[in-house]
Amino acid sequence: xxxxxxxxxxxxxxxxxxxxxxxxxxxxxxxxxxxxxxxxxxxxxxxxxxxxxxxxxxxxxxxxxxxxxxxxxxxxxxxxxxxxxxxxxxxxxxxxxxxxxxxxxxxxxxxxxxxxxxxxxxxxxxxxxxxxxxxxxxxxxxxxxxxxxxxxxxxxxxxxxxxxxxxxxxxxxxxxxxxxxxxxxxxxxxxxxxxxxxxxxxxxxxxxxxxxxxxxxxxxxxxxxxxxxxxxxxxxxxxxxxxxxxxxxxxxxxxxxxxxxxxxxxxxxxxxxxxxxxxxxxxx
Amino acid sequence: xxxxxxxxxxxxxxxxxxxxxxxxxxxxxxxxxxxxxxxxxxxxxxxxxxxxxxxxxxxxxxxxxxxxxxxxxxxxxxxxxxxxxxxxxxxxxxxxxxxxxxxxxxxxxxxxxxxxxxxxxxxxxxxxxxxxxxxxxxxxxxxxxxxxxxxxxxxxxxxxxxxxxxxxxxxxxxxxxxxxxxxxxxxxxxxxxxxxxxxxxxxxxxxxxxxxxxxxxxxxxxxxxxxxxxxxxxxxxxxxxxxxxxxxxxxxxxxxxxxxxxxxxxxxxxxxxxxxxxxxxxxxxxxxxxxxxxxxxxxxxxxxxxxxxxxxxxxxxxxxxxxxxxxxxxxxxxxxxxxxxxxxxxxxxxxxxxxxxxxxxxxxxxxxxxxxxxxxxxxxxxxxxxxxxxxxxxxxxxxxxxxxxxxxxxxxxxxxxxxxxxxxxxxxxxxxxxxxxxxxxxxxxxxxxxxxxxxxxxxxxxxxxxxxxxxxxxxxxxxxxxxxxxxxxxxxxxxxxxxxxxxxxxxxxxxxxxxxxxxxxxxxxxxxxxxxxxxxxxx
Numbered sequence: 001x002x003x004x005x006x007x008x009x010x011x012x013x014x015x016x017x018x019x020x021x022x023x024x025x026x027x028x029x030x031x032x033x034x035x036x037x038x039x040x041x042x043x044x045x046x047x048x049x050x051x052x053x054x055x056x057x058x059x060x061x062x063x064x065x066x067x068x069x070x071x072x073x074x075x076x077x078x079x080x081x082x083x084x085x086x087x088x089x090x091x092x093x094x095x096x097x098x099x100x101x102x103x104x105x106x107x108x109x110x111x112x113x114x115x116x117x118x119x120x121x122x123x124x125x126x127x128x129x130x131x132x133x134x135x136x137x138x139x140x141x142x143x144x145x146x147x148x149x150x151x152x153x154x155x156x157x158x159x160x161x162x163x164x165x166x167x168x169x170x171x172x173x174x175x176x177x178x179x180x181x182x183x184x185x186x187x188x189x190x191x192x193x194x195x196x197x198x199x200x201x202x203x204x205x206x207x208x209x210x211x212x213x214x215x216x217x218x219x220x221x222x223x224x225x226x227x228x229x230x231x232x233x234x235x236x237x238x239x240x241x242x243x244x245x246x247x248x249x250x251x252x253x254x255x256x257x258x259x260x261x262x263x264x265x266x267x268x269x270x271x272x273x274x275x276x277x278x279x280x281x282x283x284x
Numbered sequence: 285x286x287x288x289x290x291x292x293x294x295x296x297x298x299x300x301x302x303x304x305x306x307x308x309x310x311x312x313x314x315x316x317x318x319x320x321x322x323x324x325x326x327x328x329x330x331x332x333x334x335x336x337x338x339x340x341x342x343x344x345x346x347x348x349x350x351x352x353x354x355x356x357x358x359x360x361x362x363x364x365x366x367x368x369x370x371x372x373x374x375x376x377x378x379x380x381x382x383x384x385x386x387x388x389x390x391x392x393x394x395x396x397x398x399x400x401x402x403x404x405x406x407x408x409x410x411x412x413x414x415x416x417x418x419x420x421x422x423x424x425x426x427x428x429x430x431x432x433x434x435x436x437x438x439x440x441x442x443x444x445x446x447x448x449x450x451x452x453x454x455x456x457x458x459x460x461x462x463x464x465x466x467x468x469x470x471x472x473x474x475x476x477x478x479x480x481x482x483x484x485x486x487x488x489x490x491x492x493x494x495x496x497x498x499x500x501x502x503x504x505x506x507x508x509x510x511x512x513x514x515x516x517x518x519x520x521x522x523x524x525x526x527x528x529x530x531x532x533x534x535x536x537x538x539x540x541x542x543x544x545x546x547x548x549x550x551x552x553x554x555x556x557x558x559x560x561x562x563x564x565x566x567x568x569x570x571x572x573x574x575x576x577x578x579x580x581x582x583x584x585x586x587x588x589x590x591x592x593x594x595x596x597x598x599x600x601x602x603x604x605x606x607x608x609x610x611x612x613x614x615x616x617x618x619x620x621x622x623x624x625x626x627x628x629x630x631x632x633x634x635x636x637x638x639x640x641x642x643x644x645x646x647x648x649x650x651x652x653x654x655x656x657x658x659x660x661x662x663x664x665x666x667x668x669x670x671x672x673x674x675x676x677x678x679x680x681x682x683x684x685x686x687x688x689x690x691x692x693x694x695x696x697x698x699x700x701x702x703x704x705x706x707x708x709x710x711x712x713x714x715x716x717x718x719x720x721x722x723x724x725x726x727x728x729x730x731x732x733x734x735x736x737x738x739x740x741x742x743x744x745x746x747x748x749x750x751x752x753x754x755x756x757x758x759x760x761x762x763x764x765x766x767x768x769x770x771x772x773x774x775x776x777x778x779x780x781x782x783x784x785x786x787x788x789x790x791x792x793x794x795x796x797x798x799x800x801x802x803x804x805x806x807x808x809x810x811x812x813x814x815x816x817x818x819x820x821x822x823x
Contacts, residue, residue: 014408017323020321028422031423031458086473104540108536112539216535217534224527
């Protein structure tokens with residue numbers, strides 16, 4: 001492992017930078033603004049806007065620096081290995097974040113909703129049927145639950161294909177075939193964007209037929225799970241777009257392209273989460 | 285590599301020390317920007333520790349307010365709602381603002397020195413891990429001053445109370461998010477450093493035990509923190525966006541929050557305890573002048589504790605109701621943790637066995653840890669037993685138990701670490717006489733405060749209530765007096781640390797301890813600003 005792969009001449013240690021503290025200030029503004037906004041202070045949205053802009057500005061600067069360092073060749077094999085470890089652990093942390101929401105869905109479907117329908121509770125809510133989907137005993141909203149074999153099935157197909165196209169793009173990169181790389185990477189982004197478009201259409205359709213975030217625990221779990229996934233697809237698509245931009249500028253070599261690989265890892269992770277969502281949230 | 289030693293208080297430019305290849309050998313930029321923009325693990329470690337010290341006193345003042353109110357029965361000092369805000373924030377600040385950062389500070393300073401690395405793997409991200417903490421603390425403390433006040437439902441953030449509270453709760457939620465992000469980044473950094481930056485020859489099983497415990501702690505953090513983020517996100521949407529996760533009317537369940545919270549919360553206990561175990565595993569061998577007994581078993585015991593910690597969460601929730609099979613599972617799984625913990629305690633004692641022992645301040649704190657943490661472990665076993673726990677849930681017995689683990693466990697070990705390593709960090713020996721005073725005052729103050737709380741709890745005094753029945757008056761007065769003694773004696777600690785940083789006191793040798801071994805003791809005290817720019821050789 002690691003220990004033997006270092007560059008024997010010199011370690012890489014970056015110079016002092018003020019990106020972190022700018023990021024912290026941005027997050028402080030973002031959090032404060034969000035709290036103000038949620039509590040109906042008129043200043044809230046503006047503070048959020050400033051915080052978000054500051055965060056974006058910082059991220060562009062920071063990633064820009066890393067890209068410049070990477071292209072100038074100061075990252076040795078050891079730095080590359082470090083990036084691999086860290087991206088893996090970052091994705092693991094994302095897995096655990098989704099695990100919290102999947103765990104909540106499991107608990108609600110297997111424990112809390114059936115419990116609300118048990119004989120002891122019949123006195124309180126005689127006509128509550130503890131099936132799934134459920135909006136709980138006190139919410140009587142009518143809605144149509146999500147159908148798996150419409151848009152969600154198409155979306156599954158889109159995301160799975162995007163995994164394939166991304167792999168073909170990677171083959172192009174490794175083989176030094178830039179045309180192949182650009183074409184298939186572009187196709188991957190198109191597939192991702194189509195997925196997001198269909199997801200947005202599905203959401204608006206749901207809202208028109210009565211399924212909202214406020215539609216009891218079914219609405220809560222559906223929108224938070226698919227919403228966080230959609231957010232991650234958005235981030236992944238932005239990452240892919242940045243990769244395409246870098247490819248256009250002639251970045252990466254056959255052997256030195258971990259940013260591309262990390263993006264691919266992330267994209268596959270988002271893919272796997274979607275398959276779980278499709279099976280557990282939409283289908284079963 | 286520079287030969288000039290610029291210690292903490294004396295940032296200097298080392299003339300002629302850098303070559304044309306790059307600027308690594310520069311001294312730090314001077315003034316405020318040095319600390320804001322630094323990518324140096326030593327600077328960042330120092331900031332973590334000073335920040336933790338500041339929060340230790342903020343949380344400590346809150347504890348003093350709590351004990352002042354409980355000095356006598358009746359309501360004298362603060363109103364009940366403010367009292368509840370104090371107990372809640374005291375918990376959050378001590379855990380997230382004091383104990384966790386101080387151990388990350390030790391990790392920052394020591395791990396690169398111990399494994400022969402030039403710095404942490406991601407030096408800029410390391411800076412961000414630290415600088416995320418001040419905004420989080422600003423949000424936490426700021427929540428006291430918004431309409432409706434801060435969180436008053438306890439640090440465990442249970443709904444439905446936390447769904448009903450004012451905007452202070454929102455600030456707490458975002459503070460938790462930011463602290464979680466900081467912990468995850470810090471942990472990824474530590475894991476990558478340990479796995480990827482070890483000097484040639486430094487195999488995993490040659491690493492000092494402190495590095496092992498941090499490697500496993502970092503794994504726990506990466507696994508547990510996102511779950512907490514998920515839990516507070518659900519709280520936020522329940523509060524403001526009409527979701528029903530914790531609302532039975534909509535099909536949810538407040539108990540769901542408790543499950544998710546404690547799935548984070550129990551590993552969190554070991555996130556705090558494991559680095560403390562690591563410190564003690566460095567200190568006891570040094571002052572016993574013997575290698576650590578059972579190194580390999582220590583590693584496996586630590587890993588077992590980490591894995592088991594994810595399977596015991598519901599022992600915090602026996603009283604909310606759960607099937608008997610669940611109670612039995614969580615009871616036995618919890619009792620099982622005593623096995624690897626027993627291995628560790630046995631190994632520490634066996635390390636001391638027939639050693640040539642001396643009791644300088646670090647060793648005193650390590651021994652204090654050994655006695656009192658083990659006692660806290662025993663009361664933990666008592667609480668693991670379902671029928672007993674149902675009696676003792678939310679009493680002062682629980683308060684006594686976790687303060688034995690958190691204060692006499694983690695905090696005493698942190699003191700041991702500071703006294704052990706401060707000669708390395710500052711180049712100055714601490715004042716041994718004052719250190720011993722600090723230990724004995726802390727030891728006496730701590731036990732006066734918390735030992736009697738076992739009796740209060742067994743007699744049925746509930747926690748998180750500002751008033752109590754007359755029968756509890758005597759023990760509460762003892763506890764409060766002990767707390768004031770304990771709190772006051774920490775000022776002594778600040779003075780001792782200040783003296784070292786100011787540069788007064790005896791100069792420390794590269795290795796001021798007879799029995800201490802490891803790469804960090806081969807470096808001068810204080811070590812140069814950049815160490816191991818080329819890998820050292822490890823036999």
